[in-house]
Amino acid sequence: MRRFMRAIRPFLGCLSRASLYIAGIGMVAMTLIVGWQVFARYVLNDSPSWSEPLSLHLMAWFIMLGAAVGVRESVHLGLDVVRHVMKPSVQLAMDLTSLGLIAVFGLAMAYYGALLSAGTWTASIPVLGWPGGVDFFPLIVGGAMIALFAAERFIDQLLGVELAADVAVQEMA
Amino acid sequence: MAYTILFGVFTLLMFIGMPIAFCLGIASFATVLYLGLPPVVVFQQLNSGMNVFAMMAIPFFIFAGDLMVRGGIANRLIRFAAGLVGHLRGGLGQVNIVASTLFGGISGSAVADASAVGGLMIPQMAKRGYDRDYAVNVTVNAAIIALMIPPSHNMILYSIAAGGNVSVADLFTAGIIPGLLLALALMVTAYVVARRRGYPAEPFPGFSKVFYYLLASFPGIVLIGIIFGGVRSGVFTATESSCIAVLYAFLVAMLVYRELDWAGFVEAVMGAVRTTAMVLLVIGMAAAFGWLMAFLQVQALMISAIGAISENPIIVLLVINIILLILGTFMDMAPMVIICTPVLLPVVKAFGIDPVHFGVVMILNAGIGLNTPPVGTVLFVGCAVGGITIREAMRTIWPFFGASIAVLMAVTYIPALSLWLPSVFK
Numbered sequence: 001m002r003r004f005m006r007a008i009r010p011f012l013g014c015l016s017r018a019s020l021y022i023a024g025i026g027m028v029a030m031t032l033i034v035g036w037q038v039f040a041r042y043v044l045n046d047s048p049s050w051s052e053p054l055s056l057h058l059m060a061w062f063i064m065l066g067a068a069v070g071v072r073e074s075v076h077l078g079l080d081v082v083r084h085v086m087k088p089s090v091q092l093a094m095d096l097t098s099l100g101l102i103a104v105f106g107l108a109m110a111y112y113g114a115l116l117s118a119g120t121w122t123a124s125i126p127v128l129g130w131p132g133g134v135d136f137f138p139l140i141v142g143g144a145m146i147a148l149f150a151a152e153r154f155i156d157q158l159l160g161v162e163l164a165a166d167v168a169v170q171e172m173a
Numbered sequence: 174m175a176y177t178i179l180f181g182v183f184t185l186l187m188f189i190g191m192p193i194a195f196c197l198g199i200a201s202f203a204t205v206l207y208l209g210l211p212p213v214v215v216f217q218q219l220n221s222g223m224n225v226f227a228m229m230a231i232p233f234f235i236f237a238g239d240l241m242v243r244g245g246i247a248n249r250l251i252r253f254a255a256g257l258v259g260h261l262r263g264g265l266g267q268v269n270i271v272a273s274t275l276f277g278g279i280s281g282s283a284v285a286d287a288s289a290v291g292g293l294m295i296p297q298m299a300k301r302g303y304d305r306d307y308a309v310n311v312t313v314n315a316a317i318i319a320l321m322i323p324p325s326h327n328m329i330l331y332s333i334a335a336g337g338n339v340s341v342a343d344l345f346t347a348g349i350i351p352g353l354l355l356a357l358a359l360m361v362t363a364y365v366v367a368r369r370r371g372y373p374a375e376p377f378p379g380f381s382k383v384f385y386y387l388l389a390s391f392p393g394i395v396l397i398g399i400i401f402g403g404v405r406s407g408v409f410t411a412t413e414s415s416c417i418a419v420l421y422a423f424l425v426a427m428l429v430y431r432e433l434d435w436a437g438f439v440e441a442v443m444g445a446v447r448t449t450a451m452v453l454l455v456i457g458m459a460a461a462f463g464w465l466m467a468f469l470q471v472q473a474l475m476i477s478a479i480g481a482i483s484e485n486p487i488i489v490l491l492v493i494n495i496i497l498l499i500l501g502t503f504m505d506m507a508p509m510v511i512i513c514t515p516v517l518l519p520v521v522k523a524f525g526i527d528p529v530h531f532g533v534v535m536i537l538n539a540g541i542g543l544n545t546p547p548v549g550t551v552l553f554v555g556c557a558v559g560g561i562t563i564r565e566a567m568r569t570i571w572p573f574f575g576a577s578i579a580v581l582m583a584v585t586y587i588p589a590l591s592l593w594l595p596s597v598f599k
Contacts (some may be wrong), residue, residue, distance in 0.1 A: 023450060024442040028234055034229065034416035038409055049250040050224055061459065062232070065451020075192075075451055080375050081503055085192035094189040101186070102195050108202065110450065112216040139220055 005152075016072045019145065026150045027064040030055045034063040034171055057128075058136070064142020071102060072149035095157050102151035109143025110146055175469055179204040179462075182542070190442045193508040196335045197458035201465050215461045222460025226412055227333055227341070228453055232325040233415035236445035237422045238280030241393070242289040243441055244433040249390035250275040251293055256383035258376035263367020265298045266307065267360055268375075270315040272357045273388075277319035278397035281326045283506075283543055286316040287551045291558040303372055305561045306569045311363050313566070314553035314573040317540040318359075320506075321533070323351030324400045324418070329411055329539075330507060331532045333456060333512035339528045341411040344597060347529045347591040351537060360574040363464050366572055392425045393430050405598060409439045453542060472519040486524040490585050493517055494538060501542015505550060509539050526588075533591040537584055541577050545572070558561020 037162075046055040069075075083094055113136045123132030183200035186323045187193065201215050241247050254272035261267045272290045280286065293310035320327050323345035332339045378386075387394075388508040400418055403409045409417065426433035466472065479489055500509055514535065542552040546563055556566050584590050 020443060020446060023446045024439070027442060030229060030232065031236075031416050031419050034233075034413055035420050038413050038417065042408075055222055055229065056226060058231055059453070060220070061224075061444070063223055063450050064451040066446045067454040069456075070192070070447065070451045072402040075446070075447055079187050079193075079503060079520065079548065080190045082188045098186070098189050098195075101199055102191065105195060105199050106203065108212070109198075109216060109219075112213045113220075115213055116220070118219060132556060135224075136220060156376060 001155065001160070005155060005159070005161065007051075012072070012149070015145070016069050016149065020069045023062045023065040023069070025067075026058045028060070030058050033058070053125060053128050057138075059133075060138040061142075065145070068142055068145035068149055071146050072152065074153070075077040092157060092158040096154060099150045099157065103147045103154060106143045106145070106147030106150055110140050110147065111143075113137075113139035113143055175204055175208055176471065178207050179465055179469065181466055181470075190547070191418075192451065193505075193512075194454040194458045197455065197462040201458070201461040204465055204469075210569075212297065213435075214464075218461035218464045219457045223453065223457040224457075225333055225337070227329055227337065227410075228456060228528075229411040230324075230329045230415040231326045231452060232445050232449040233412070233481045234281055234324055234329075235285070235449050236418045236441060237415065237418035238282050238285045239441040240419065240422040240426055240433065240438075241279055241396075242285060243437045244422060245430040246390075246393040246396075246425060247276055247289045247462075248293065248377050249386070249430075250279070250393045251290060252381075253386040253390040255375070256378050256386040261364065261379040262366055262374050263303075263370075263372040264295060264375040265301060266363040266367055266372070269294045269298070269311045270318070270356055270360050271362060272310075272524050273318050274322060274352070275393070275397075277352065278394055279324075279400070279422075280549075281319055281322075281324050281328070283316040283540060283551045286319040287313055287554045288558060290316070291555050295559045299559075301375075304370065304569075305559050306565050307366065307370065307372075308478065309559035309561055309566050310570045310573050311359070313544050313551050314359055314570075314577060315356070316551050316555070317537070317543065317577065318352050318356050320536050320540045321355060322350040322416065322521060323348060323404070323449075325536065326415075327506060327510060327536050330452075330456070330530060332511050332533060334459070334511045335516070335528060335532070336519050339532060342598075343529045343595040344485075344532050345401060345404055345411075346595040348531050348536070349592055350590050350594055351533055353578065354583065355537070355577065355580045358580050359573065362424075362572050362576040364506050387464035392421075392429060395430060396421055397424075398586070404514060415417060421468035444451050455511055457510050459515075462512070463515045466515060471514065475516055476520050476523045480523075486526060487586065488523050489521070490526065490534070492520065494534070495537040495587060496579065497535065498541065498545075501539055502545040503546070503548045504542065506539045506543055506550060509542065510535060528586045529595060530591045533579070536579050541574070541581065544574075 033051050033055045041047045083091055100121060116137035117133035120132035125132055179200055183196050186196040205212050205215050220322060244409045251272040253269045254275055258264060258271050260269040273286050276286050276290055295308040295312060299305055325348055328344040328348060329341055332341045332344060357379050396418060400414045403414045482492055483489055490523060518528060543549055556563055
């Protein structure tokens with residue numbers, strides 16, 4: 001198992017870094033689109049109708065990819081006061097429960113996202129003209145990645161390997 | 174039973190250290206399964222919860238704030254503040270507070286404020302003989318002002334959590350007087366403590382120098398006008414103004430001050446992704462959680478529960494303030510605002526309290542929570558910058574807490590402090 005984890009680590013690292021960069025590019029694109037919206041309204045006197053739905057779609061990608069990276073890097077936004085005062089064995093049990101549930105929930109996001117996507121495929125997104133199901137793509141991809149990264153950290157914890165977060169920080173540096 | 178599952182699972186998961194976004198999602202999922210509703214509804218709500226244009230302002234304002242710090246806009250505002258009030262007794266403490274107020278006008282992040290203003294001021298204060306605990310305490314308490322002075326992405330968070338029915342322009346306007354009042358209260362406190370400890374005053378640099386500092390910081394001050402004026406007059410929405418703040422900060426930092434390079438820009442982008450994606454996911458998940466709360470009529474239950482304590486709005490607000498202050502000791506600000514607003518807003522409305530007024534109370538209250546351990550994000554940042562322990566800071570923080578709580582009480586019980594200014598603009 002250790003060998004397997006070592007073998008796939010570079011792939012997971014790349015995936016996480018790529019997601020972070022795509023999310024970043026998404027945010028810059030959102031800035032430009034909304035900036036263009038204001039410019040077009042006041043300078044060109046012609047409000048674009050596509051800017052809002054497109055930037056909203058980009059934001060969904062931004063959230064899901066950024067949050068998946070957050071799961072890998074252990075960006076908490078949670079409460080770890082109770083965890084800190086526990087014995088290491090209890091801490092491990094808490095972490096495994098938390099990561100296991102996140103992995104299952106990530107899978108559920110991907111699965112139900114796919115159902116919603118299939119169910120709304122024939123509808124069309126106003127203005128953009130894309131199939132309605134496209135709206136749920138970020139949920140499907142993000143959910144799958146959340147499940148993947150949570151599973152990575154779950155196995156790491158189980159094997160007592162350094163946290164993926166530390167690895168990610170080294171990769172960044 | 175469904176209530177127990179919804180809140181029980183949420184609380185249990187929160188205590189085992191799971192990120193709040195997933196606590197909300199999994200608790201909702203478990204409740205939906207228990208109720209026999211189609212599970213897909215959770216993800217439908219999550220998806221539409223992430224589809225709110227106003228949310229975009231949150232990453233934009235965080236991004237803009239970071240660009241302003243890296244690009245030298247924040248530094249020049251601090252230098253201007255130093256010229257203005259540095260010559261008062263304990264002058265650097267006063268500078269710290271005025272700088273936080275000015276910084277609050279361009280960024281709404283207390284954490285960014287504590288690291289930007291604190292990063293510059295705390296070492297300077299230590300060099301001039303100020304005790305580090307004083308420097309840290311002034312910094313972290315003054316950082317809260319940034320939450321109140323527009324633009325404040327936390328006010329936007331409140332507006333979204335309130336179902337988008339509370340005007341962001343009104344919230345922005347309503348925060349100004351309470352923010353300035355907090356600045357004044359902290360300045361008086363800092364002055365009294367500084368006198369008692371015998372801290373020095375800085376020499377006055379002269380009017381021409383102060384004028385020069387004002388000119389140098391002018392692009393930052395103009396931005397305050399653009400953001401507030403734009404949103405207030407309806408020229409642009411809050412999201413558009415946050416986007417303009419990003420573009421403006423980028424142009425000033427790159428072309429005027431020339432202090433931002435591409436590496437700094439990329440770091441600012443990544444920082445904004447890391448900081449805000451999780452917060453936005455919390456908002457999305459809270460949509461599913463909120464939908465279930467409405468389905469289970471939790472709000473009606475809360476109204477009768479708090480109504481059973483008292484029918485008097487003064488007591489109701491006191492009870493709510495105490496609940497929020499306690500929650501604030503162990504919850505981060507964004508999740509607290511997102512989770513508590515849909516629960517408490519119907520309660521306060523039922524007692525005739527204005528949602529804009531309550532928004533200001535909630536933000537100030539949650540802001541104080543950023544400085545209360547065990548979870549006090551701003552206090553932690555301040556202590557890290559100042560190189561002291563939380564315990565050292567806590568020993569002497571009380572006068573500043575006293576000032577903040579006094580302002581909280583004034584803002585709670587004198588609605589005009591929040592509501593007068595928005596009424597002027599109507």
